[in-house]
Amino acid sequence: MKVLVTGARGMLGTDVCEVLSQKHDVTGVDIEEAEISSLPETRALVKRVSPDAVIHCAAYTDVDGSETEAVHAFLVNAEGTRNVAVACEGIGAVLLYVSTDYVFDGRSERPYTETDAPAPLSVYGSSKLEGERHVQSLTSNHFIVRTSWLFGLHGRNFVDTIVDLGQDRDSIEVVDDQVGCPTFSRDLSVALASIIESESYGTYHVCNSGSVSWCGFAEEILRLWGNTRTRVVPVKTERLNRPAARPAFSVLDTSLFETTFGSSLRSWREALAEYVKSKKRGN
Ligand SMILES: NC(=O)c1ccc[n+]([C@@H]2O[C@H](COP(=O)([O-])OP(=O)(O)OC[C@H]3O[C@@H](n4cnc5c(N)ncnc54)[C@H](OP(=O)(O)O)[C@@H]3O)[C@@H](O)[C@H]2O)c1
Incomplete structure (x- = not known):
C-alpha cells in the first residue's frame, strides 16, 4: 500500500512513518514539502505522490497558543484538513485524520464514546472539530481517530517536562482535577497501521488503556525515572491560569476500536515504563 503521512517530522508523524514503513511504501512530508493551508500545494503534493491512503498528522498543536492565534489554528487545523480531504477525494485516496479528546467538554461522568456530542472548550478543540467535519462531508472513505495526551520519543511532551523539572526542583505543582488517558505515540502508530489496512471506515477512539490525572501521571513519571526527591503537589486548574480551558474528564471509551480490530492498547503505565x-x- 502506498501511504502519504503529513506532519511526518512531528512527534506522532515520525513514529507513524517508522511503523508503516515496515510493511508499506511510505512518503512522509512536513511543512517544508507542502503547506497544507494552501489548496494548490496540497493538491499538487497528493497528486504527485498518488497514495492509496493519507494519514493526516499535521496540525497546529499549541493548545494555549491557539487562544491568541485563533486564525492560524483554524487555517491549519480546519482549512488545512479541508484541503487534505479535497485532495484525497480528488484521487480516490482513503483519509485517516488524527483528532483529539479536546473536542469534548469534559463534563461527562463516563468515558466518551464516538457518538457523544462534541462541545470543545478551546480554540484548538474547535479547530480540530471543524477539521473532523470537513473530513466527514468531503471524503467518501475516511477514518477519524481521536486520541489523547500523547508522549513520544520524537517531540517534546509532558513526560520530558516533568523529568526536566524534577532535575532541579524539590516540588512541582501539577493539576489533579483533569483526568485523561496518556498515550504512547508508538503504540498509537501500530493501531493506526491496522486501521488504515482495513475498510472499516468511521470514527474511533484510540488510546492506551487506563486513565489518570496529570498529577498521578507526574508521580508515575518521577517514580519510573527513579527521582525520589521531587514531590508532586496537587493543585486545581484555576491556579495555573492557563489561556486555554481543558476538559476536566476526557477519558475516551475505546471499545469500538477493540471490537472492530480485535486488539487493545496496553496500559499507559506499561507504555510509559517502556518510554522511560x-x-x-x-534513544
Ligand atoms: N500531542 C498530543 O497530546 C495530541 C493529543 C491528541 C491529538 N493530537 C493530534 O495528533 C496529531 C499529531 O500531534 P503531534 O503531537 O505529533 O504534533 P506535532 O509534534 O506538533 O507535529 C505536527 C506537525 O505538523 C506540522 N505542521 C504544522 N503546521 C503545518 C502546516 N501549515 N502545513 C504542514 N505541516 C504543518 C508541524 O510542523 P512545525 O513543527 O514546523 O510547525 C509538525 O511537524 C495532531 O493532529 C494533533 O492534533 C495530539
Whole structure:
C-alpha cells in the first residue's frame, strides 16, 4: 500500500512513518514539502505522490497558543484538513485524520464514546472539530481517530517536562482535577497501521488503556525515572491560569476500536515504563 503521512517530522508523524514503513511504501512530508493551508500545494503534493491512503498528522498543536492565534489554528487545523480531504477525494485516496479528546467538554461522568456530542472548550478543540467535519462531508472513505495526551520519543511532551523539572526542583505543582488517558505515540502508530489496512471506515477512539490525572501521571513519571526527591503537589486548574480551558474528564471509551480490530492498547503505565527506559538509554 502506498501511504502519504503529513506532519511526518512531528512527534506522532515520525513514529507513524517508522511503523508503516515496515510493511508499506511510505512518503512522509512536513511543512517544508507542502503547506497544507494552501489548496494548490496540497493538491499538487497528493497528486504527485498518488497514495492509496493519507494519514493526516499535521496540525497546529499549541493548545494555549491557539487562544491568541485563533486564525492560524483554524487555517491549519480546519482549512488545512479541508484541503487534505479535497485532495484525497480528488484521487480516490482513503483519509485517516488524527483528532483529539479536546473536542469534548469534559463534563461527562463516563468515558466518551464516538457518538457523544462534541462541545470543545478551546480554540484548538474547535479547530480540530471543524477539521473532523470537513473530513466527514468531503471524503467518501475516511477514518477519524481521536486520541489523547500523547508522549513520544520524537517531540517534546509532558513526560520530558516533568523529568526536566524534577532535575532541579524539590516540588512541582501539577493539576489533579483533569483526568485523561496518556498515550504512547508508538503504540498509537501500530493501531493506526491496522486501521488504515482495513475498510472499516468511521470514527474511533484510540488510546492506551487506563486513565489518570496529570498529577498521578507526574508521580508515575518521577517514580519510573527513579527521582525520589521531587514531590508532586496537587493543585486545581484555576491556579495555573492557563489561556486555554481543558476538559476536566476526557477519558475516551475505546471499545469500538477493540471490537472492530480485535486488539487493545496496553496500559499507559506499561507504555510509559517502556518510554522511560528508552529515554534513559538515550534513544
Ligand atoms: N500531542 C498530543 O497530546 C495530541 C493529543 C491528541 C491529538 N493530537 C493530534 O495528533 C496529531 C499529531 O500531534 P503531534 O503531537 O505529533 O504534533 P506535532 O509534534 O506538533 O507535529 C505536527 C506537525 O505538523 C506540522 N505542521 C504544522 N503546521 C503545518 C502546516 N501549515 N502545513 C504542514 N505541516 C504543518 C508541524 O510542523 P512545525 O513543527 O514546523 O510547525 C509538525 O511537524 C495532531 O493532529 C494533533 O492534533 C495530539
